[in-house]
Amino acid sequence: MARSSTLNIAVIGVGRMGADHVRRIQEAVSGARVSAVVDADAERAETVAARAGCAAFTDPADALAAADVDAVLVASSSPAHEAALLAALAHDLPVLCEKPLTPDPASALRVLEAEQRLGRRRIQVGFMRRYDAEYLRLEQLLRTGRLGRPLLLHHRHRNVAAPPGWASELLISDSLVHEIDVTRWLLGQEITAVTVLRPTPSSHAPDGVQDPQFVVLETDGGVIADVEIFVNCGFGYQVRAEAVCERGTAQVGDGHAMVTQTDGRWGGTIAQDYLERFEDAYDRELRAWVDSVRRGTTTGPTAWDGCAAAAVCAAGVRSLTEGGRVPVELPERPALYG
Template sequence: MDDLLGVAILGAGHMGADHIRRVDQVVSGARVAVVADPDRDRAEEAVAGLAGVAVHTDPLAALDAPGVAAVLIASPGPAHEEALLAAFARGLPVLCEKPMVPDPAGALRVVEAEARLGRRLAQIGFMRRYDTEYRRLKSLLDGGTLGRPLMLHCTHRNVSSPAGFTSAMLVNSSVSHEIDAARWLLGQELTAVTVVRPTPSAGAPAGLLDPQFVLFETERGALVDVEVFVNCGFGYQVRCEAVCEAGSARIGDAHTMVVTTTGGAREEVAQDYLVRFADAYDREVQAWVDATRRGQVTGPGAWDGYTASVVAEAGVRALETGGRVAVELAPRPDLYAAPGR
C-alpha cells in the first residue's frame, strides 16, 4: 500500500461518496486513506467495507492523518476556502470540486495564497474538460478547420432542482460548468453577462426563475448563450454547438443508448450528472492522481476557479438587475496560463 497515493476525501455526500467509490474501485495508483464529514454516520457508511480508512468529523484533522499525501475536496462550496488554504499550508496537492470558492473575494484569496507558494497545488473539478465529446470539440476548434468560432449555443437541463435551490444558483451553480467550458473551448475570457428570464415553467417550485437564458460576451467578440432549465422533468441533458466561420459542430446528442424492442425504439436519457459524465469523472481523477504522483498539476487550476466565481457573480447581478453586467477580473498572476491552454 505504501506505493499508492494516500488521499483524504473531504465530504461524504452525493459527490463525495461517488469519489470514494471511484478512488477505491476505478482509479489506479491511489487509495482512500481518510474520509472527513461532519456527519460521522454518513462518512462511516460511505467507507463501509474499505479496509484501513480512518474517519474524522474535522477536515483539518483528516489532512494531518497518517498516510495522507493528497486531498480531494467534495464538501459544500462554503467549506472549500478553509480546506484549500489548509492544504496549501501543508504542501498537499488538491483536487477541489467546483465551485472552488463561491464568492470572488474568497476565490481570489486562494489564488493569491497559491501564487505566494510559487507553484500550483490545486486542480479544480471542471470535469467537462475530460469528457470525450468536449475534448473532440476542443481539438476541432483548436485545429482551425472550421475557422474562427463566432458563437457557442449551450443547453443545460436537469430533471428537477434540489430543495433550497435558488434562482441565483441556476447561474452560480449550474451554469458555472458552461462558464469554464466556454473559456476553455474558445481560449478567451468572458467579459460581460446578460440574463433573460422567460415566464417560469409550471414545473418549477414557486418563486424559482426557471428556465433562464444566459448570454456571455468574450474578449474577442464571440457570443455564448446558455439555456439553463433545472426542472425540465425528463432527464439530464448537456449540449454544446460551436458555430464558426466555415462550419459548425455539435456535441451532446449521441451520449445515450438506443433500445430497440418489439414495436419501436427508445433513447435512454441520463437522469443526473454522475451518469452523464461518469467517464469524464473517472478520467479527471485518474489524470489528477497520475500528475500528482509525478509532482505536477495539469488540469484546470485556481485561476479558472476564481474566474468562474467572478463571472458567476456578474451573472447573478445581471439576473437581479435585468441589465448587462461587465466582468472585472483581478490581474492574472504569472503562475497561471491563459484560458484554453
C-alpha cells in the same frame, strides 16, 4: 512522490458526489487509495469510511494532519471549500476541488493568493467536462481551425429536478459555472460580460425560483455564447454544445446513448443525472489527477480558472437580480498560471 508509491487521499465531504469519488478511487483508479474521509455528519463519515476501510473525521484539520495523507479531494458544499483549500495549501498538499472553487470572487481570490504565496500550483478544479470524450473532440476540432473562427456557442443544460433548497442564484453558481468554464476552455478567451434573461418560470420550479434562465456570455474575442439553464425540466439530464464557425458547425452532447429501432418505433434513453452522463469523464479526470500528483506535477483546470469562473458567476447573479448587461470584473491573471 515516486510513481510506484500509492497516493493516500483524504476525501472532504462524502455526500453524493464525495461518496461517489470514494467509490471511484477504490474501484476505478490505480495507484491511489482513500486513507481518510471527512464529513460534518459523523455517522455518514463513519459509514463511508467503513466501506472504504479508512479513518473517519469530522474536522478537515484533523484529517490533513494525519501522517498518511498525500493529497486531498474536496467535495463538500461550496461554502466550505475555502477553509478546506487553505488547510490543504498550509500542508503543501495537492488538491482536487469540486466546482465551484469557492462561491464568490473574494474567497476565490484569497485562495488564489494563498497558492501564489506557496509558489507552485497545487489546486486542480473539478471542471470534469474538459475530460469528456465528446467535449475533448470538439475542443481539438476548434484548435485545428478547420471550421474557421468560432462566432457563436450554443449551450443547453437541463436537470430532471433541482436539489431541495435551491435558489435562483444557484442555477448560475452551481450549474452555469460549467458552461462558463467550457466556454473559456473551448475558445481560449475570457468572458467579459453577462446578461441573464428571465423567461416565465416553469410551473415545476419551486416557489420564487427563476427556472429556466437564458444567459448570454460575451468574450474578449468577440464570440457570443448563449446558455439555456433549466434545472427542473422533469424528463432527463441533457448537456449539449454547438459551435458555429465561419466554415461549419460542430455539436456534442447526448451522442453517447444507444438508439433502438423495433416494433415500428425508434428511441433510446435519456440520462437522469450528471453522475450517469459524465461517469467516464469523472473517471478520466480522477485518473489524470492521480497520475499527475504521483509524477509531482499539477495539471488540469487551475485555481485561476476557478477564480475567473467565480467572477463571471458574480456578474451573472448581479444581472439576474438587477437586470441588464453586467461587465465581468476580472483581476489580472497572475504569472503562476501562464
